Every structure is written in C-alpha cells, then in structure tokens.
Amino acid sequence: MKPLNLIPADVDIGFIIKRKLFFVFSALMIVTSIALVTTKGLNFGIDFKGGILIEIRNQEGPANISDMRGKLSSLGLGDVSLQEFGEPTDVLIRIQRQPGGDEAQQQAVNTVKSALGDKVDYRRTEFVGPQVSAELLENGIFAVSLAMLAILVYIWFRFEWQFGVGAVIALLHDVTATIGIFALLDFEFNLSTVAAVLTIAGYSINDTVVVYDRVRENLRKYKTMPLGELLNLSINNTLSRTIITSFTTLLALLALFFLGGEVIRDFSFAMIWGIVVGTYSSICVAVPLLLYFGLDDKARGNLAGDDTDEGAEPQPGAS
Amino acid sequence: MVNFPTWKKFLVAVICFLGIAFAAPNFVSEDLAQELPDWVPHKQVNLGLDLRGGSHLLLEVEVQAVIDEYLESLVDSARADLRGERIRYRALGKQQRSIGVTIPQEDQREKALQLMRDIDTAAETSIDGDRITISMTDQQIVERRTSAVQQSIEIIRRRIDETGVREPTIQRQGDDRVIVQLPGIDDPERVKRLIGKTAKLTFQMVDIQNSVDEAMAGRVPPGSLLLPMADPSAAPGQEQYILVRKRIAVSGENLVDAQPTFDGRDSQPVVSFRFDTIGARKFGKVTTENVKRPFAIVLDGKVISAPVIQEPILGGSGQISGSFSVQETNDLALLLRAGALPAPLTILEERTVGPGLGADSIAAGEIACIVGLIAVVIFMAIAYGRFGIYADVALAMNIFMILGVLSMLQATLTLPGIAGIVLTIGMAVDANVLIFERIREEMRAGRTPISSIDAGYSRALSTIIDANLTTLIAAILLFAFGSGPVRGFAVTLSIGIVTSMFTAIMLTRLFVVSWLRSKRPTELPL
Numbered sequence: 001m002k003p004l005n006l007i008p009a010d011v012d013i014g015f016i017i018k019r020k021l022f023f024v025f026s027a028l029m030i031v032t033s034i035a036l037v038t039t040k041g042l043n044f045g046i047d048f049k050g051g052i053l054i055e056i057r058n059q060e061g062p063a064n065i066s067d068m069r070g071k072l073s074s075l076g077l078g079d080v081s082l083q084e085f086g087e088p089t090d091v092l093i094r095i096q097r098q099p100g101g102d103e104a105q106q107q108a109v110n111t112v113k114s115a116l117g118d119k120v121d122y123r124r125t126e127f128v129g130p131q132v133s134a135e136l137l138e139n140g141i142f143a144v145s146l147a148m149l150a151i152l153v154y155i156w157f158r159f160e161w162q163f164g165v166g167a168v169i170a171l172l173h174d175v176t177a178t179i180g181i182f183a184l185l186d187f188e189f190n191l192s193t194v195a196a197v198l199t200i201a202g203y204s205i206n207d208t209v210v211v212y213d214r215v216r217e218n219l220r221k222y223k224t225m226p227l228g229e230l231l232n233l234s235i236n237n238t239l240s241r242t243i244i245t246s247f248t249t250l251l252a253l254l255a256l257f258f259l260g261g262e263v264i265r266d267f268s269f270a271m272i273w274g275i276v277v278g279t280y281s282s283i284c285v286a287v288p289l290l291l292y293f294g295l296d297d298k299a300r301g302n303l304a305g306d307d308t309d310e311g312a313e314p315q316p317g318a319s
Numbered sequence: 320m321v322n323f324p325t326w327k328k329f330l331v332a333v334i335c336f337l338g339i340a341f342a343a344p345n346f347v348s349e350d351l352a353q354e355l356p357d358w359v360p361h362k363q364v365n366l367g368l369d370l371r372g373g374s375h376l377l378l379e380v381e382v383q384a385v386i387d388e389y390l391e392s393l394v395d396s397a398r399a400d401l402r403g404e405r406i407r408y409r410a411l412g413k414q415q416r417s418i419g420v421t422i423p424q425e426d427q428r429e430k431a432l433q434l435m436r437d438i439d440t441a442a443e444t445s446i447d448g449d450r451i452t453i454s455m456t457d458q459q460i461v462e463r464r465t466s467a468v469q470q471s472i473e474i475i476r477r478r479i480d481e482t483g484v485r486e487p488t489i490q491r492q493g494d495d496r497v498i499v500q501l502p503g504i505d506d507p508e509r510v511k512r513l514i515g516k517t518a519k520l521t522f523q524m525v526d527i528q529n530s531v532d533e534a535m536a537g538r539v540p541p542g543s544l545l546l547p548m549a550d551p552s553a554a555p556g557q558e559q560y561i562l563v564r565k566r567i568a569v570s571g572e573n574l575v576d577a578q579p580t581f582d583g584r585d586s587q588p589v590v591s592f593r594f595d596t597i598g599a600r601k602f603g604k605v606t607t608e609n610v611k612r613p614f615a616i617v618l619d620g621k622v623i624s625a626p627v628i629q630e631p632i633l634g635g636s637g638q639i640s641g642s643f644s645v646q647e648t649n650d651l652a653l654l655l656r657a658g659a660l661p662a663p664l665t666i667l668e669e670r671t672v673g674p675g676l677g678a679d680s681i682a683a684g685e686i687a688c689i690v691g692l693i694a695v696v697i698f699m700a701i702a703y704g705r706f707g708i709y710a711d712v713a714l715a716m717n718i719f720m721i722l723g724v725l726s727m728l729q730a731t732l733t734l735p736g737i738a739g740i741v742l743t744i745g746m747a748v749d750a751n752v753l754i755f756e757r758i759r760e761e762m763r764a765g766r767t768p769i770s771s772i773d774a775g776y777s778r779a780l781s782t783i784i785d786a787n788l789t790t791l792i793a794a795i796l797l798f799a800f801g802s803g804p805v806r807g808f809a810v811t812l813s814i815g816i817v818t819s820m821f822t823a824i825m826l827t828r829l830f831v832v833s834w835l836r837s838k839r840p841t842e843l844p845l
Contacts, residue, residue: 202793252745255691261683
C-alpha cells in the first residue's frame with residue numbers, strides 16, 4: 001500500500017505574511033461573539049437557569065405538538081416550549097422555573113404529567129431547582145477559569161512566558177468563539193456545553209503546544225533566522241500533523257454528531273466547531289502573536305541555554 | 320528508541336493481555352459474566368443512570384425545622400419554669416437560633432437567669448438589660464444538623480428498601496444534602512412521594528371547649544392548634560379546619576408495626592397499627608380518660624381523621640381510617656413502619672431517564688463509536704500505509720484498554736462518557752501522527768530508516784507529553800468540578816489520554832521495531 005502524502009513535504013504557505021488578515025478576522029469573530037452574548041444572551045438550559053425538562057414519546061404515532069402546546073399553556077406554568085426531538089413521536093418540553101421554592105417546581109412536574117395523560121412514555125424528566133442551578137453555573141465558570149489558569153501555568157513552566165500568554169490568548173479566542181456560536185444559533189447552553197468548552201480548551205492547547213514545540217526547536221536550530229520566517233517555517237513543518245489530527249478527530253466527532261443520538265447532538269456540534277476554530281487559532285493566531293511579545297535575542301538566548309539539540313551551532317553573543 | 324529489551328516486550332504484552340481480559344466480560348451477556356469463576360475478570364462496565372435508566376435525586380434536609388422544633392421546646396420549658404416560680408415575663412419567643420424573654424422586674428432577673436441557664440446547660444445564656452437570651456452554640460447546631468442528616472439517610476434507605484428498588488445509592492453531600500440514585504425504577508413518582516413525606520404521626524385530643532370559628536378569626540387559644548383536615552378532594556383554601564390540643568398524647572415513634580388492611584365492617588382500606596409497651600400504656604390511659612370525646616390522628620400537620628373514642632383501647636393496637644385508596648394505605652403503612660423523617664426534605668434536583676431512552680442512547684453511542692472507528696482506521700491506513708495499520712491495531716487495543724480500565728475501576732460510563740471514548744478515538748492517533756510525521760521529516764533529511772525512526776520517536780516524545788498533559792489537566796479539572804454525567808466524560812477522556820499514550824509510544828513502536836529488525840528495509844514505506 002502506497003501511503004498518501006496529503007500535505008506535500010515542501011509545503012510553504014505564508015501564514016505570517018497574512019497575519020493582519022487573520023487578526024482582523026479573529027477580532028471580528030471575538031467582538032461579534034461578545035456582542036451576541038451580551039445583547040442577545042445565551043440560551044441557558046435548565047442546568048443553569050433552573051426549570052423543568054421533560055422528554056416524552058407518544059405511544060400512538062406522531063405527536064400533535066400544537067395540541068399539546070394548547071393543553072400545557074393553559075396550565076398557567078408560564079413559559080412552556082415544545083419541540084420535536086429526533087423522531088416525530090418524541091417531544092421535548094421545557095418549562096420555565098416556577099416562582100416559589102423548590103417544591104413549586106415539583107408541583108409543576110406533576111401538573112404537566114397529569115395534563116399529558118397516560119398515552120405517553122416519559123423518556124426523561126429533569127428538574128433543577130433555583131439553588132442548584134446557581135451553584136452549577138458558579139462551578140462551571142470556576143472550572144473553566146481554573147483550567148485556563150492551570151494550563152497557563154503549565155505552559156509557562158515548560159516554555160518562556162511569551163508562549164504561555166500566546167497560548168492562553170488563543171485559548172480565550174476559541175472559548176469565546178464557541179460561546180459566541182451558541183449565542184448566534186440559539187443552541188442550549190448547559191452542563192455538557194461546559195464540558196465541551198473545557199475539552200476544546202484542552203484540544204486547542206494541545207494543538208498550540210505542538211506548533212510551539214517546533215518553534216522552540218527551530219529557535220535553537222536556526223539562531224540567525226528572522227523571527228517571522230522562523231515562525232512560518234515552524235507552522236509549515238507541523239502543518240501535515242495539525243491537519244491530519246484535526247481531520248481524524250473530526251471524523252470521529254461527525255460520527256457522533258450524525259449517529260450519537262439527539263441528546264448529545266449539541267455537545268458534538270460544540271466540539272466540531274471548537275476543533276475547527278482551535279486548529280485555525282493554533283496556526284493563525286497563537287504563532288503569529290509570538291512576533292509581538294518581544295521574543296528577542298535575550299529570550300532566544302535563554303532558550304539556547306538549555307540547548308541539547310545537535311543541529312544548533314554555537315552563536316557568539318548569545319548568553 | 321529502536322532497542323526493545325525482552326522484558327519490555329513482555330511488559331507490553333502483559334498490559335495488552337490484561338486490557339483485553341478486563342474488557343472481555345463486556346462482550347458477553349450479563350448473566351454469563353456473573354457465572355464466570357472468580358479468578359477471571361468478570362466485572363462489566365458500570366452504566367450510569369442516563370444509560371441504564373433510573374432516577375437521580377438531590378435532596379435537602381431542612382435542618383432549620385429541627386432547630387426550630389428544639390427552640391420551641393426550650394420556649395415551652397422556659398414558660399413552665401417561669402410560671403412555676405411566679406416570675407413575670409413578656410415577649411417570650413424564638414429567633415433563628417436562639418430564644419429570648421424579657422423580665423420587667425429587676426429583682427426577679429437573677430432568679431430568672433438561673434432558671435434559664437438550667438434549661439439547656441450546653442447553650443449560651445446571657446442577659447442584656449432586662450432581656451435574657453439563650454443561644455444555641457455552633458457545636459449544638461452542627462451536632463443537630465449531622466444527626467438530622469444521618470437519620471434522614473437511614474429513614475430514606477429503609478423506605479426505599481421496602482419498595483424493592485435494587486442497588487440504591489444514598490449518600491450525604493455537603494452539609495445538609497443527600498443524593499439518592501435509583502437505577503431502573505418503573506415508578507419514580509411513587510418513590511419520590513415516599514421519600515418526600517415526613518410521615519410524622521401523632522395522636523392528639525380535639526379541643527372541644529373552644530370554637531373553631533374563633534380560632535379561624537385569628538384567636539387560637541394557647542395550648543391548641545388549628546389544623547386542616549386531610550381531604551384530597553378539597554380545593555386549596557377550602558379545607559375544613561379542626562382545633563386540636565398541642566399536647567401530643569402518643570406519637571408515631573411508639574409504633575412497632577403498621578399494615579394495610581380492610582375495615583371489618585365496611586371493607587374500606589385502612590391501616591392497622593400496633594404500639595410498643597410504652598405507647599400502649601399511654602394510649603390506654605388517654606382513651607380511658609377521654610371516652611366519648613374525639614381525638615385527632617395527625618399526619619404531617621394534617622388531620623387524617625378525628626374519631627370519637629367509644630371505649631378505652633387497652634390492647635395497644637388500632638386502625639387509621641380515612642378516605643384512602645388501597646395504594647395510599649400501602650404507602651402509609653410503609654411510611655409508618657420505616658419511621659418519620661427528623662425534618663422535611665426538599666427535592667432540589669431530579670434527573671430521571673426512562674429505560675427506553677437509556678437503551679437508545681447505548682445503541683446510538685455504539686454505532687457512533689464503530690462508525691467513527693472504521694472511518695479513522697481507513698483514513699490512517701490510507702495516510703500512512705503499513706505504519707497506519709500498526710496505528711490502527713494500537714487504536715483497537717486502546718479501546719479495549721479503556722473498557723478494561725473502566726470495568727476494573729468500576730467507574731461509571733455515562734452518555735457523555737461514550738462521547739469521550741469517541742473523541743479519544745479521534746485524538747488517540749494524534750501521538751502516532753506526530754511520530755510518523757517526524758519520521759518522514761527525518762527521512763527527507765537523508766537519514767537511514769533506523770536512524771529516522773529512532774529520531775522520530777525520541778523527538779516527538781516531549782511534544783506528545785506536553786500536548787497530552789495539557790489535555791489531561793483540563794480533564795482532571797472537569798472531573799473535580801463537573802457534576803453527574805459530565806464527570807463520566809472526564810473519566811473516559813482521562814483514561815483515554817493515558818492509554819493512548821501507552822499504545823502510541825510502546826505498542827506501535829514495538830510493531831515498528833519488530834518489523835524493522837526482521838525485514839531490515841532500505842527505505843521506509845511512509
């Protein structure tokens with residue numbers, strides 16, 4: 001079997017030359033995301049907002065959603081939304097958090113169940129009270145922030161600080177863009193979305209680290225090469241790997257998106273989007289940013305200090 | 320990197336064998352896995368409630384109710400003591416965690432303070448001007464909270480056991496919360512009803528000297544309580560009320576047995592009960608003294624019925640009638656047998672998945688796994704030829720190892736956990752991709768096959784470790800702060816990261832090196 005070289009060995013794309021274009025594009029994406037989240041807001045699921053979610057399957061063929069909507073909205077439970085879920089027989093019902101304490105929520109579940117009668121199967125009933133939803137949101141924000149901080153510290157420890165800052169900016173870029181697309185498409189933002197965001201954070205860093213590793217290696221190897229040229233070389237060196245890994249991950253995620261069932265479809269979507277954005281940001285944001293952080297001769301000298309690479313030649317003046 | 324000592328080969332083989340052995344029980348039926356002898360691995364993956372169906376409930380014990388009850392008793396003792404010593408007092412009442420009383424006459428304050436100190440010697444009693452305060456200490460509060468939560472767990476367990484749910488998990492969380500997990504139940508509503516009832520049963524005399532109308536107008540006589548009748552057909556606000564004595568004649572704590580049965584005369588469903596010796600004596604005394612007067616059977620602050628005592632009941636047994644259905648008498652008898660909760664419980668969170676959805680999720684997850692796997696396997700073979708196939712074998716091994724570790728640790732596999740496995744399938748090949756790409760580069764730089772492979776592995780290694788450790792950091796934090804199903808995702812992702820590093824660095828390298836040694840190629844098929 002003859003292996004296929006998807007990316008030619010001598011690939012040389014001018015990523016660094018076009019960096020302004022990428023920066024403008026990224027800035028637009030970030031500004032739009034922030035604007036969307038602040039003006040339109042996120043469609044928080046019951047995990048963070050409190051409320052009731054019931055998934056039912058009609059036993060007698062396709063569900064008559066408008067009929068059910070009529071029945072449920074006359075119960076005086078406030079905002080009730082119904083949506084077909086995967087199959088024509090399945091309906092997802094969302095009911096806003098009820099005024100009053102936790103008992104009021106439980107009451108509402110019972111009211112809905114008696115209104116729907118016994119011709120339906122309850123596939124899923126979830127209810128989150130106001131106390132717990134507030135805690136879950138707090139925990140989610142805490143976990144994401146802490147993850148970013150831990151990653152920053154790790155990169156700082158393993159590389160120079162410039163790399164740490166670059167990696168975390170790329171990370172924030174990906175996380176913001178992911179939250180932004182949820183606001184744009186009005187997808188439900190819930191606990192699994194937070195899991196997806198954290199995984200995207202992990203993946204984005206993973207991707208960035210691989211390119212940064214090569215930058216570090218090349219800094220030792222080509223001590224006189226202008227930084228811009230060197231960064232571009234490093235991106236192209238690792239381009240084949242970056243594309244192939246993203247592609248295999250996307251293959252698996254696409255299988256999950258199309259075949260994994262309705263419950264985790266939004267989750268899979270978040271991941272797919274995150275992988276695409278993460279791959280883009282590693283190449284087009286994280287590496288070009290290094291140009292601006294004064295990765296100067298001193299920093300390059302420091303890197304050369306712990307040099308063990310046989311490709312490096314002694315450089316006069318480097319400390 | 321191209322040297323593989325025999326002991327290392329042996330170690331890799333042993334780890335792979337163990338991975339397959341521990342994963343194997345998942346490929347046979349549950350019954351067969353149970354019958355396997357003890358010396359072979361026989362544990363199957365522990366499926367989460369979202370996959371096997373079941374209910375997850377987060378409950379809060381209203382500890383304040385226990386504290387209020389205790390403070391109420393302090394108020395009662397204070398009143399009795401002050402009256403006994405003929406000390407004038409006013410504004411006697413309880414606050415959040417203390418009670419207070421005002422003693423207007425200065426010369427009685429010293430005496431009153433002494434009396435108050437003796438009511439609860441563990442509490443802090445202080446005087447400020449004419450006001451005496453007894454405050455519960457932090458330690459008292461903590462003790463009461465701990466014991467209330469522990470008792471609640473015990474009672475919940477008894478109640479759930481009586482319903483016949485298999486393998487329930489009931490555990491304390493935080494200060495005053497309890498997590499209840501009920502796998503595979505058909506009627507979560509009934510269990511919730513059973514758990515949520517405090518089931519505090521008391522027998523109290525009806526106050527026939529004072530009028531209900533007076534009390535309804537807000538003038539409830541001291542020593543009496545206005546309670547609603549338990550009438551399910553009454554609309555809210557339309558219940559009938561009844562005036563009962565505060566003093567509890569006999570309480571449910573003295574019950575030894577309760578059974579659902581039918582009334583001998585009109586065949587209505589009733590609950591028959593039996594008191595212990597102390598209860599029987601108390602009940603006998605009360606019924607003897609109050610023949611022809613009504614007494615109230617009160618459950619959780621509602622009067623179930625208020626029959627007139629026809630004759631002294633000395634045998635220590637009786638029955639509770641009301642407008643019950645058979646199911647209701649079953650449940651009431653169960654609750655009375657299991658005992659009352661020390662404090663009311665509130666359901667803060669509920670997640671129930673029916674068995675149908677769980678099975679569908681497993682099926683969909685399996686298909687996604689298989690299709691994702693096949694797609695990646697084909698792609699790797701196309702992209703890297705022979706080496707790609709080595710990576711594919713490692714990938715398959717990786718899945719066995721994830722399943723094996725999950726079964727061995729008895730970690731819970733959830734739907735997001737399956738998503739984690741699918742994601743791992745995609746990401747697991749990353750380490751191999753890094754290595755193969757590096758080997759290609761080394762070859763282009765003009766190195767020999769052996770030296771390319773050696774350099775490829777050793778140079779890619781630090782990148783692989785950096786890249787995987789960062790993802791692992793994210794996964795571990797997700798596990799630490801995530802909740803429920805999300806943790807399942809973190810578990811499979813973390814296991815996947817570790818096993819994929821092993822398979823990439825050790826297993827594929829073993830294949831590559833063995834091939835290299837046996838064929839001694841002059842160029843690499845990469």
